[in-house]
Amino acid sequence: MLRNDEALKAFPRVLALLAVLALSPAKPVARDKINFYLTGDPNGLSATTLRGYAHALRECVGKGRISNPHQGALQLDVPLDKIDYWTFKDLLAQAGSGDLATRIETLRQARDLWTDAAEPLAGLGDVHFQYQVAEMQRLRREMYRDLVAAEAKHGEVAEALADARQACWLVGDDDGHFSSTIEELKKRSRVTREPARLQLLRSSRPIIFGRDQELERLDAWLVPDAELVRVVTVTGPPGVGKTELATTAARRAQSRFADGVLYVDLNGFSDDQQESIDDVRLSVLGSLDVRVNGQLAKDVASAYLSELAARSVLIIFDNAVNSAHVWDLLPGGAGSVVLVTSRSRLVELAVSKSVDHLELGPLDPEASMQLLADAIGDDRARNEKDAAERLLTAFGGIPLLLIIAAAQARRHPQARLESLLEEWKKEQTLLKLDVPGNRRLELRTVLSWSYGKLSKNAQQLFGLIGVHPLPVIRFEALTHMSGVASTQVRTGVAELVDANLLNVVDGHHDRYRAHDLINAYAAEIAAQWPASEQDAARKRLLEYLAHAGRACDLAMGSERELPLGPSPDTLPLPKPTTSSAARSWFDAEYPVYVAVLNDENFWKWQEYRWLLPLTLVTFQWRRGYWDEAVRFLLVARDLLRDVTTSNWGQDEQRLLIMTYRMLGGTYRLRREYPLAEGALRQSVATSVKAGDRHGEALGLQSLGVVHEEQGNWAEARKEFPRTAELFGLLSDRRGQSHALNGVASVFLADGSPHEALEKALEARSLASRETDPNGWAAIHRNLARCHAELGEDTAAVDYYRSAIEVYVEQGATIKEARGYFTIGKWLRRSGNLADERRCLERFCELCDNQRNLSEVDRERMKKARARLTQIRTR
Secondary structure (H helix, E strand, O other), X not given: OEEOOEEOOOOHHHHHHHHHHHOOOOOOEEHHXXXXXXXXXXXXXXXXXXXXXXXXXXXXXXXXXXXXXXXOEEEEOOOHHHOHHHHHHHHHHHOOOOOHHHHHXXXXXXXXXXXXXXXXXXXXXXXOOHHHHHHHHHHHHHHHHHHHHHHHHOOOHHHXXXXXXXXXXXHOOOOOHHHHHHHHHHXXXXXXXXXXOOOOOOOOOOOOOOOHHHHHHHHHHOOOOOOOOEEEEEEOXXXXXXXXXXXXXXXXXXXXXXXXXXXXXXXXXXXXXXXXXXXXXXXXXXXXXXXXXXXXXXXXHHHHHHHHHOOOOEEEEEEEOOHHHHHOOOOOOOOOXXXXXXXXXXXXXXXXXXXXXXXXXXXXXXXXXXXXXXXXOHHHHHHOHHHHHHHHHHHOOOHHXXXXXXXXXXXXXXXXXXXXXXXXXXXXXXXXXXXXXXXXXXXXXXHHHHHHOOOHHHHHXXXXXXXXXXXXXXXXXXXXXXXXXXXXXXXXXXXXHHOXXXXXXXXXXXXXXXXXXXXXXXXXXXXXXOHHHHHHHHHHHHXXXXXXXXXXXXXXXXXXXXXXXXXXXXXXOOOOOOHHHHHHHXXXXXXXXXXXXXXXXXXXXXXXXXXXXXXXXXXXXXXXXXXXXXXXXXXXXXXXXXXXXXXXXXXXXXXXXXXXXXXXXXXXXXXXXXXXXXXXXXXXXXXXXXXXXXXXXXXXXXXXXXXXXXXXXXXXXXXXXXXXXXXHHOOOHHHHHHHHHXXXXXXXXXXXXXXXXXXXXXXXXXXXXXXXXXXXXXXHHHHHHHHHHOOOHHHHHHHHHHHHHHHHHHOXXXXXXXXXXXXXXXXXXXXXXXXXXXXXXXXXXXXXXXXXXXXXXXXXHXXXXXXXXXXXXX
């Protein structure tokens, strides 16, 4: 809604009230009727609320224009010729008579009152103007039918074609009338399509959500320069609102340009034929009433440059394919501004010209919710807030997608948003949703325009993104999936990024993200490939994950040997030099592992269903992903048991033994000791059956730890010495150090700290901080306990701090926290309250951010907080 050619700024309900009054000008409108239009209920708003809306409306349009002719009624006191709708109806009535040229001119005046693609009375919230909107659209459609027919009859074929095209966009073409008319007009024309459409921009949607900063930047840039032609580019992914933003900014700036604003749709991404440079030049010149002397391309180019050099005009080149598409359309001289929109980033244009560039991204959550609420109604958005937020997440802040979803929601006013979203996901119909204003245009088609402009290399990579189970992909993974050189992949990825089909993940130059719906379209592309080609890409991804994960697992201190074989020379692998770097890699890629292990499309390669869980388990232990570790290891166990039953191979035996042991270790972390003991006894029994003495020793060592944690010292006293003997026979220094440390724990439990210290020191002499940091930390933890039992608190604190250093490096947060709690107890005993306080505060801080906190640790938290309260009140 406009006042003095500027959009009125007010809440949607206030603008809706204005619409109610404008539809009944110079007539009082009763309160019950107003209520019905605004809420659907004649008694929906209180008198106080309605008075508030009326007051706000007077502030917008002027106090003398809204009156109260009698109690409970409002009236708009504005002449009919000041309201576009009534002017429109009057022009239609006038067009019913007169000669053909006069009728055409009158119909064009009516047409120019409607230049916005939005539905009539849009942007007013959840109001009840269904009948009025339907009637306006009917009149609008009839106006276009009469205008196109009159222009065609008058011999203005190009103009008729342009208006028929515009009608398809603005009022739809459900019955196919305009499409058939276009085909007939094309046959009458010497060209197969109409010239580019140019027009002076006059109106816009009342509200553009979340783009205030972008509009301010464009306001600053769309200013004529006395010395040069300014070029401004607006780029972004499909549906992000580039055209609407550009045209809105142009309307705001049009008074700065003496020769007005011209708009050209270059059809770079559409089903229509792309506009040629010569056609665009001729159309621009024609709109400026300039005739070209000669028909050669050089004559047109010369006239184009000469004419624009003498003008001050803002030209919008909308929907450019790339920089080359607009390069030769840039005018010379000074005083004009060119505004280009494109799905491509227009990199070549930006680096070669003095260009002001705006990269348009998705709306933030607040603006997305405002747009959705405006489209489906504030009440519906508020009452279904959780479902609305999930819908916003699904559509990722892309305005076109939100408008499509809102249009579907409005067509099903009784359906819950949650139900609609679940239905779209379940039936995989998101890409089939039609674009408002053109029921024949699906979202899939809009995306296909971008895909069709890609090179064969980029198209292949785009399909591989659809094979990948998640919309985020690492460059190295994509490279190995493609099977081509990394330089070729780098070129293709750059093309996808430039086309806004991929985006670099913040802070990760080697990881890329596709919007969920773009990823869904990529999956559709990949689904058209031969099954063998899809399977080859999936297997190569599994191969990459296994070898890359193994490299990081080793960097985290695991010495598990997995039968992967040497990695292919062309396989790009991470090379973490520290445990922290390995964890960071896993942090980023862990969702991919979870996705492939849950995706049936990857299950035909069974070996990876046990190799990947064994690759992940150390990371899962450190990060507290114990539930997923158990789930994946149980699947691995069952598969390996089936394999070893039918084909008792050495690798499968060893992997089954390892899987039992990892299951036992995970159950131990979850303090499910009976399950842990059962899995570890299975590991030992299977090792004995297979003659695997080393597997037997590792299983017994883990059993000893389970007994130790439960305080079952009788069993621990049997397991640890036996384990130490086995490791000694195997010359396994690492295993010996672990077992001897267990023996030290037994001596401590027996109240023999001197003997315990002796065994712990012997264990340390066999251990290595570099190759077994966790074992080293466990030994230092026991050394600390020994010194504490001997009353040597300073030495105890020093040893435990050295263990904590390892836990920090390894990311073992809960072990680090427990260390601070224990040190705090010893510091309290020595009277060092300041350091005790710091330790307990650190313990609480770490536990607050820890998942899967045990009951024991929760109890420690209570004690720590109570003790901190005592210290602080002293």
